[in-house]
Amino acid sequence: MYKLENLSKEFHEKENSIAAVKNVNLHIEKGEIFGIIGFSGAGKSTLVRCLNLLEVPTSGKVIFNGKNLMEISQTELRKYRQKIGMIFQSFNLLAQRNIVDNVCYPLEIAGVKKKEARKKALALLKLVGIEEKAKNYPSQLSGGQKQRVAIARALATDPDVLLCDEATSALDPITTTAILELLKEINQKLGVTIIIITHEMKVVQQICDSVAVMSEGTIVEQGAVKEIFATPESEITKRLVWDWNFDSRSMYYEEGDT
Amino acid sequence: MSRQMIEILTNGIVETLYMTIVSTIFAYLFGIPLGVILCITDKKGICHNKIINLLVGMTVNIIRSIPFLILLVAILPLTRLLVGTTIGSTATIVPLVIAATPFVARMVESSLKEVDMGVIEAAKAMGSSSFQIIWKVLLPEAKPSLLVGCTISLATILSYSAMAGFVGGGGLGAIAINYGYYRYQADIMWITVILLVGIVQLFQEIGLRFVRKVDKR
Ligand SMILES: Nc1ncnc2c1ncn2[C@@H]1O[C@H](COP(=O)(O)OP(=O)(O)O)[C@@H](O)[C@H]1O
Ligand SMILES: [Mg+2]
Numbered sequence: 001m002y003k004l005e006n007l008s009k010e011f012h013e014k015e016n017s018i019a020a021v022k023n024v025n026l027h028i029e030k031g032e033i034f035g036i037i038g039f040s041g042a043g044k045s046t047l048v049r050c051l052n053l054l055e056v057p058t059s060g061k062v063i064f065n066g067k068n069l070m071e072i073s074q075t076e077l078r079k080y081r082q083k084i085g086m087i088f089q090s091f092n093l094l095a096q097r098n099i100v101d102n103v104c105y106p107l108e109i110a111g112v113k114k115k116e117a118r119k120k121a122l123a124l125l126k127l128v129g130i131e132e133k134a135k136n137y138p139s140q141l142s143g144g145q146k147q148r149v150a151i152a153r154a155l156a157t158d159p160d161v162l163l164c165d166e167a168t169s170a171l172d173p174i175t176t177t178a179i180l181e182l183l184k185e186i187n188q189k190l191g192v193t194i195i196i197i198t199h200e201m202k203v204v205q206q207i208c209d210s211v212a213v214m215s216e217g218t219i220v221e222q223g224a225v226k227e228i229f230a231t232p233e234s235e236i237t238k239r240l241v242w243d244w245n246f247d248s249r250s251m252y253y254e255e256g257d258t
Numbered sequence: 259m260s261r262q263m264i265e266i267l268t269n270g271i272v273e274t275l276y277m278t279i280v281s282t283i284f285a286y287l288f289g290i291p292l293g294v295i296l297c298i299t300d301k302k303g304i305c306h307n308k309i310i311n312l313l314v315g316m317t318v319n320i321i322r323s324i325p326f327l328i329l330l331v332a333i334l335p336l337t338r339l340l341v342g343t344t345i346g347s348t349a350t351i352v353p354l355v356i357a358a359t360p361f362v363a364r365m366v367e368s369s370l371k372e373v374d375m376g377v378i379e380a381a382k383a384m385g386s387s388s389f390q391i392i393w394k395v396l397l398p399e400a401k402p403s404l405l406v407g408c409t410i411s412l413a414t415i416l417s418y419s420a421m422a423g424f425v426g427g428g429g430l431g432a433i434a435i436n437y438g439y440y441r442y443q444a445d446i447m448w449i450t451v452i453l454l455v456g457i458v459q460l461f462q463e464i465g466l467r468f469v470r471k472v473d474k475r
Contacts, residue, residue, distance in 0.1 A: 052383055081385035092380035095475050096398050106384040108394065137474040150380075157384070 001161060001193050002028040002051065007060035009046050020046040021057070022217040028210075030160075033187055033194045035208035035225070037201065037240060043217040044197045048165050051195070052084045053077060065160065082110050085154030085192075089166040091146040093138040099149050100125065100134040106156045117156075124152040128182060144175035151182065161193040162186070168203060180207050201244035205229070213237045263446070266433060271453060273347040274429035277419040278457075281354035282412050286366075288359045292318065293366025294392055300371070304378065304388050318360040326357050326418050330425060347428035350419060358415050365407035369400040402473035409465030413458045420454060430454055 009021040020043040028034045038044050049055035050062060053069055062069045069080060093102050103121035104114075112120070125131040128148040138146055147167060154162055164183070168176040184207045187194050196203060204211050204225055211229075212222035213236055220234040232238045292314060298304050299311035324332070330353040334344050337352040373396055381395045397404070423431025430450045438447020 054379060054383055078385040078387060081383060084383070086380065086383040088376060088380065090374075090376050092374070092376040094377060094395065094399060095374075096401060096473075098474075105381070105394070109384055109386050109390055139475050153384075163383075 001030040003063040005061040007050060008058050009050055009055055010058045019217055024219055026212060028195060030193055031191055032209045033207050035196045035204040035211040036214055037198055037204050037211060038214035040199060042214045044214055045165055048163050048197045051163055052081055052086060082157040083160050085159035086163040087150045087154050087167045089169045091150045093146055093149055095138055098135055098137050102149055103153045103156055106153060110157050124155055128152045143171050144179060147179050164196045166197055183207060201240055270430040270433045274419055277347045277350050277429055278412060278416045281351050281358060281415050284355040285358035285362045289362025290366050292363035293370060296363060296367040297370040304391055318363050322360040326421055329353055329357050330422060345426035350422040350427035354415055354418055357418060362411050365411060369403035369407050370396050372403050373399045402469050405465060405469045409461050412461045416458060
């Protein structure tokens with residue numbers, strides 16, 4: 001599905017340059033739910049934005065379905081992007097379009113006929129459990145509902161992969177769980193590969209098959225979720241696991257108090 | 259007030275509305291593309307281009323900094339070339355459009371820059387071309403803000419049109435000068451002032467009501 005080879009991204013700002021992603025090698029299998037976890041500033045967002053070339057890597061290869069996206073024309077890249085769905089922490093819905101028209105947007109871009117697009121959009125809204133809001137505007141929806149719309153929109157062009165950049169970070173714990181369940185369902189029902197960027201262990205624990213731990217622009221550890229977190233090797237992974245255990249314990253005590 | 263005066267004032271209103279509205283339409287016809295260029299060629303824009311941004315930006319700034327009355331006089335030959343005369347309301351439209359276009363371009367630019375970067379990013383990620391982003395994201399998402407800008411532009415252009423009355427333009431401005439100033443008919447002058455204020459209020463009221471209806475945020 002995805003293969004990253006020696007991927008690096010540097011940002012140049014006036015005098016200083018920041019190496020946000022350094023020499024990353026990754027292999028993501030078709031159909032899996034792949035987590036990329038790390039603390040804030042680790043370079044996770046930059047890495048995931050390199051996957052659809054929203055950020056052009058400084059060097060390395062981004063191989064998607066056997067094609068190096070760095071070598072293709074802009075026109076071809078736009079076609080490929082229709083096969084790479086993406087959702088964001090801030091949802092990024094079009095505020096002046098109603099929900100169903102938001103889901104129609106990528107279909108318009110892909111040149112699908114209006115009637116057909118609408119039919120598909122409504123079916124997708126049903127899939128994500130929000131068809132009754134089709135005529136509403138984003139401002140009338142809760143965060144969880146907006147993310148459902150964003151997921152429907154990302155799925156409209158039948159992508160092979162769904163990139164999620166901190167997709168649940170703006171949501172409360174209960175909504176987070178519900179959205180993660182939805183993503184899992186989509187993964188199983190439609191076979192869409194899912195790549196999840198997060199700083200929360202909980203997210204990885206709940207739905208990921210494999211995980212890569214990122215720190216200071218590099219992948220410090222990767223493998224099956226169970227193994228990585230049962231026997232963490234790097235300091236960062238140990239810290240993440242420790243923080244998570246601490247959080248779940250304190251949650252347990254809070255519940256015990258009441 | 260005499261019947262004749264009422265007729266003159268009615269004519270003045272019609273001429274003022276004519277100049278203002280036609281000039282605004284033309285100013286937007288030129289100003290929207292310029293505003294779009296200014297927005298997308300900006301450092302954070304979707305087609306970053308330093309040279310074009312600088313060139314358009316400078317041109318806009320230079321024209322904007324010329325006082326309107328001077329601009330009006332300076333381009334008299336152009337006005338004559340385009341409409342065949344330099345007096346009356348149609349002739350006033352030429353300098354009005356030239357003076358208002360850079361103003362409108364900046365208004366449009368600032369409206370478009372209010373559009374959430376994240377939304378533009380999402381559109382890009384869905385495979386949109388730059389043209390599609392302009393047409394389907396930037397302009398529609400900025401619509402309420404553009405409309406607010408339009409009511410401001412209307413009021414500004416209206417006040418310029420009244421100024422043009424000093425040098426042979428038509429409309430309420432000319433009436434204020436000819437009757438209020440040259441013939442010492444202060445009452446006529448005040449009536450034109452009230453009418454001008456009323457028209458501005460009307461534009462604002464209609465504009466804002468429209469915006470409230472259109473804005474889905
Ligand atoms: N557009 C940019 N320009 C300059 N520096 C950036 C840009 N985007 C990210 N960075 C820097 O790259 C590093 C990694 O950021 P990011 O990928 O957002 O991390 P994460 O998503 O893991 O929190 C940070 O030091 C950040 O300041
Ligand atoms: Mg991030």
